[in-house]
Amino acid sequence: MTGLYFHIPFCAKKCPYCDFYSVSYHKDTVQQYVDAIIRNLRHYKGAVKDVDTLYFGGGTPSLLSTAQIGAILDTCAECCSVQPDAEITLEYNPTRKAGNYLRELRKLGINRLSVGTQSFSDEQLRLLGRTHTAEDNRRTVLAAVEAGFTNISCDLMLATPDQSAETLSQTLDALTALPITHVSAYMLQVEQGTPLSQNEGLLARCPDDDATVDRYLQAVRTLDAAGFRQYEVSSFAKNGFESRHNCKYWLGEDYLGIGAGAHSCFQGRRFCVPKDVAAFLAADNQPTELLDAHPLDREERLMLGLRLTKGVAPDALSANAKSRIPMLENAGYICKNPTGNISLTPEGFAVSNAVIGALIE
Numbered sequence: 001m002t003g004l005y006f007h008i009p010f011c012a013k014k015c016p017y018c019d020f021y022s023v024s025y026h027k028d029t030v031q032q033y034v035d036a037i038i039r040n041l042r043h044y045k046g047a048v049k050d051v052d053t054l055y056f057g058g059g060t061p062s063l064l065s066t067a068q069i070g071a072i073l074d075t076c077a078e079c080c081s082v083q084p085d086a087e088i089t090l091e092y093n094p095t096r097k098a099g100n101y102l103r104e105l106r107k108l109g110i111n112r113l114s115v116g117t118q119s120f121s122d123e124q125l126r127l128l129g130r131t132h133t134a135e136d137n138r139r140t141v142l143a144a145v146e147a148g149f150t151n152i153s154c155d156l157m158l159a160t161p162d163q164s165a166e167t168l169s170q171t172l173d174a175l176t177a178l179p180i181t182h183v184s185a186y187m188l189q190v191e192q193g194t195p196l197s198q199n200e201g202l203l204a205r206c207p208d209d210d211a212t213v214d215r216y217l218q219a220v221r222t223l224d225a226a227g228f229r230q231y232e233v234s235s236f237a238k239n240g241f242e243s244r245h246n247c248k249y250w251l252g253e254d255y256l257g258i259g260a261g262a263h264s265c266f267q268g269r270r271f272c273v274p275k276d277v278a279a280f281l282a283a284d285n286q287p288t289e290l291l292d293a294h295p296l297d298r299e300e301r302l303m304l305g306l307r308l309t310k311g312v313a314p315d316a317l318s319a320n321a322k323s324r325i326p327m328l329e330n331a332g333y334i335c336k337n338p339t340g341n342i343s344l345t346p347e348g349f350a351v352s353n354a355v356i357g358a359l360i361e
């Protein structure tokens with residue numbers, strides 16, 4: 001089974017912290033872009049057979065009209081065998097006028113919504129440069145439920161400027177009170193070249209490393225108490241609502257990305273499409289750059305497996321890594337889970353780069 005990913009690199013306004021590839025929305029360019037996605041889907045016909053997950057990510061896929069999304073989905077059905085129970089996700093930016101659009105999406109077969117809520121504090125949303133409010137977040141989720149969505153994920157951003165235990169607690173209370181099934185909780189990363197990276201005043205208001213760990217653990221514990229079980233370093237789900245598409249990334253399953261900036265791990269190669277909308281539009285078949293001709297070697301599989309609470313079998317670790325197990329276990333960073341696998345604890349996930357680094361040598 002393959003997952004299909006469509007990268008929709010258009011945003012109404014660039015958020016100052018974001019380094020994802022996206023360009024300004026322009027109606028004609030977007031239509032040409034949709035035509036190019038359809039052209040590429042036809043090109044891959046035959047190479048992609050059974051598809052069990054589809055994902056519209058961005059950028060802001062909710063800037064596409066429902067007719068454009070419908071045309072892409074129709075082409076998927078024409079070119080490959082989309083499983084009747086396929087998980088079909090669309091990333092959605094909160095807005096006040098959501099109702100009709102969401103009902104149309106649901107009719108088209110989109111069955112999972114990933115809502116870019118980020119915070120339920122208006123002040124924090126403003127500091128992050130987001131154009132929506134906490135009330136927009138709430139209304140969007142409720143409108144999605146009314147439109148028939150039963151699988152809704154919300155994004156939560158941690159370690160943002162001025163985020164205290166108290167303001168995070170308010171956000172978590174508002175978030176967990178909503179009828180959602182999944183939360184993706186990310187630490188704010190300061191990426192070089194973004195406006196945030198040059199805003200020293202705002203950077204000085206971000207929590208330090210210790211406070212960042214505290215905020216992360218606070219989120220893990222509160223989400224767990226509300227029934228959102230952690231299954232990956234940044235992912236929390238009610239039972240049975242883990243993101244099937246994202247799990248493909250961590251389990252080393254095939255996924256094919258279409259669109260400028262999209263990544264793929266497909267048919268034994270890891271490759272990406274250059275971050276260049278003009279080049280994507282100009283080409284009959286999307287240009288690709290090879291990233292790895294032999295992906296998913298032992299080290300990469302270990303690294304991906306350790307992101308999951310499922311963990312990895314101790315036998316998969318090198319002798320060196322095994323010798324570090326008692327020390328990491330005593331420090332509370334890893335544990336043996338009921339299957340006998342080694343997995344990171346929430347404390348370990350909070351400093352996952354260092355812990356995973358110690359286990360993949």
Ligand code: SF4
Nearest residue numbers: 011014015018058059
């Ligand atoms: S955070 Fe999302 S909406 Fe904001 S610029 Fe990045 S991709 Fe666009």
